[in-house]
Amino acid sequence: MEQRKISWFNITSLVLGFSFLYLPIVILVIYSFNASRLVTVWGGFSTKWYVSLLNNEQMLDAAWVTLRIGFTSATLATILGTLAAMVLARQGRFFGRTLFSGMIYAPLVMPEVILGLSLLLLFVAMDQARGFWTIMIAHTTFAMCYVAVVVQSRLAGFDKSLEEAAMDLGCPPVKTFFHVTLPQILPGVAAGWMLAFTLSLDDLVIASFTTGPGATTLPMKIYSQVRLGVTPEINAVCTILVGIVTVGVITASLITKRQQLQRERDERMAFAANQH
C-alpha cells in the first residue's frame, strides 16, 4: 500500500490487536512467579515453582522424552521434506505427481484427531509396539509436509540455471545438490527444521493417539495436569517453553538478517573489485 499517514484508528487497532495476542502469555509468565498457590491471588514474587519443577521427576522425564522425539523427528522430517521439496520444485511432471503433491498439502489442513487416529490404527495393524518410535514416526510424517512447503518456496526463489551450469560442467547431481543447491536453500532448510521441532514439541493430539506405555511427552503431561486445574507449576513449565521458543525464533531471524546483509556486502565488494 502506498504510504499514507497512519491514523489514530490504525494505531488503536494495532495496540488492541497486539495486546490481545500477547496479554494472556504475559499474564501467564507473571503468575508463574507468584508465591501463592492460588493462581488468581498475587502473593508476592517467588521462584519456588521453578525449584519444585526441578525436583519433579515425572515432568523432567516427560521433557527429556519430548526433546528426544523433537530432535529425531525434526531431523528426519527435514531430510524427507527437503527431498520432497526437490521433487516438487525440480522434477517436473512424473507419474503420480498429483497424488504426491496432494499428500504433501493434505496433512497441513487435516484435523489432528484424524491424523492421530489413522496412524494409531496403522501401527496396530502392523502389530508395532507403541511408544517413542511410533510418536517419532507420526511427528516426522506431518512435519515433513511443513518442511517441504517452506523449502519449496525457497527453491522457487532461486535461479535454477546455477544448478544446470554445474551439471553441464560435469558435476554429478548429488555433488551439485550439496555444493550449489544446499548453500542457497540453507535458510529455508533451517527454518523448516525449527518449524518441525516446535511442531513436535507442541503436539498433544497426535502424540496421545500414537503413544504407548512409558512414553509421556510434555504436552501430554501438561494436559493431564490442566484437567485437574491451573497450578503455578504448569505456569512455570509454560514460561520456560515460551522463553526457549521466543529466544530461538528471534536469534534465528537475527542470524538470517545478518547473513543477508553480509551477502549483499560481499556482492557489492565483488562488483567493486571487478570494476578495477
Place this chain on the structure above:
Amino acid sequence: MDREVHSQAYTKSRLGRWALIAVPYAWLLLFFLAPFVIVFKISLSEVVVSIPPYQPVIDWANGLAGVLDTARQWSFDNYIWLTQDAIYFKAYLSSLQIALIATAITLVVGYPIAYGMARAPKAWQPTLLMLIILPFWTSFLIRVYAWIGILKNEGLLNQVLMSLGLISDPLIILNTNAAVYIGIVYSYLPFMVLPLYSSLEKMDGSLIEAAEDLGCPPMKAFWQVTIPLSVPGIIAGCFLVFIPAVGEFVIPDILGGSETLMIGKTLWVEFFRNRDWPVASAVAVVLLLILVIPIVLFQRQQEKQREAA
C-alpha cells in the same frame, strides 16, 4: 564410446531421479495414505471386546478367496449408527456452526489489525509481521491454557471488571461456548491476519486517493475500494481458520463445557473413553468427507490466485 558414457550417465541420472522421488513418496504412502485406507476399513468392521477392540475385516491369510469372503461381511452398521444417534448429527452441525461463527469473529477482529499493519510505516512492517508470527511458534496448548486463568469465575477478567464496578456478579465464561469462541479467535488470529495483510499491502494506495479526490467519503471508499480489493485475502484467511476449527479438539476440551458439542471431541471420547474404534473411525471418515468440500474449494481459489499473479 563417448556415446556409451553418455547413456550410462543418462541411465544413472534417471535412476537417481527415481530414487529421489521414491523415498519421500514411499514414506507418505506408508504413513499417510495407508492409514486412511485402514481407517476406512475399520469403520466397516464390528466392535468386539478384545485387543485391538475390533474384528479384522480382511482375512489376508486365505488369499483372494478370503478377501472376497470378508468383503461380503462388511457392514455399514457404524454409519447407520451415526445416523440413528442424534448426538453425532448434532455434533457435526454444531462444529460447523461454531467454526463458522468463530471465523466471522476472527475476520472482524483481524481486519483492523491487518489494515493497521499495511498502513504502518514501511520500517515497522517487518517487526509487526514478526510479532504476528511469533505466537504461532509458541505452543498451542499453552496459549489455550493461558485463558483459563483469565476467564475463570474468580479469574483476572472478572476481578478487573468487578473492581471497575462494571459488574457486580462474576461473568460465567469458562466452560461455555463463549470461551470456545475466544479460544478459536485467539489461536487462529495469525492465520487470518497474514493473508489479509499480504493482500492489503499489495494494494495501490492511489486508488483510494482517487476515490477521495473525486469526493467519495472515506468510509464509502473503504467499503467500495479497499474491501473488494482484499477479497482474495479474506477468502484465504477464512478458509485457513474455518477448516482446522471444525475438527478442533484442544480448545473445546479445555475451554468448553458440557454444552459444547464438537466432533473432534466426540471422536476423542469415542476412542479413548468408550474404546469403540470402529465408530471412531466412521466419525473420522464422515468428518473427512465434510472437510473435503472446503479443502477443494480453498485449493481451487489458491490456484486461481497463483495463475492471476
